[in-house]
Amino acid sequence: MRKLQAQGIHHITLTGADRQTSIDFWEGLLGMPFVFEQPNLDNPDEGHLYFDPGDGRLITVFTNETRKPDPKRTPTDPGCVHHLAINLSRATFSQAVTRLEERGIGHSGVKDRGFMDSIYFKDPMGFLIELACYRFEPPFGCSHADVMIEAHRIRVARGDYNIAEEHLADAIQLLVERRQQTLSRD
Known part of the structure; x- marks a missing residue:
């Protein structure tokens, strides 16, 4: 049977709070340029914000001006998304704890994952975000x-x-x- 061969993630869409809270988090904290905006074409009460996570692909956020930040952890039941991992350079990762603390954002501290290091914290809607940094660079021509x-x-x-x-x-x-x-x- 033939496959539908994937060639990378096109985009990930998350449910966010209001527009400004979402921009402040995704661009203001995580440095992802805000590149595009339009209505959510399936729900006229929502906006649809597009951010570049650094590789030219997209993370998009549905916003609603009546939705306020809710730091309770989002569900982790089977079938739910557990977390989103964002790649950082070693130089930026080494500053992550300090920069999160400067903003008063609670976090896990650095976690040793053997092949990478991780720091976890929640977005304004309680969704778990992981900052990840590989401990290696692949050889030229390899991923x-x-x-x-x-x-x-x-x-x-x-x-x-x-x-x-x-x-x-x-x-x-x-x-x-x-x-x-x-x-x-x-």
Whole structure:
């Protein structure tokens, strides 16, 4: 059977509060330029704001001027979206705790995920946001996913519980050796 081959996420749409609260959060805190706005074409009582998360794709937010921020955690039942992870550079990630605290935003502190570091906090509507920073750069011509699949294979073969930096380093070496020739015998 033929697949409907995905080529990346086109956009993600979230339910936000009012227009200004949404702009203040997505652009004001997270630095995502506000690039487009129109009505929600399925609900004339709502606006539809578009933000660029840094890769040219889109995160969109439905707004309603009667909806106010509600910091209660959004549902995490099966079928619900648990959280949204946003990629940060190492330099920006190293400043994230300070910058969140400057704004009085509660957060999880830095969490060690083996192959990346994470910080969690909620948007104005209680939706969990993760700031994520990889602990590695993929070799030239490879993606983060290329490294992750190789690191996973190495981890499983070794019987290790989770991916660690050693698996990443070995995966990167393997990818370079496959891709790049050498005149050396060693």
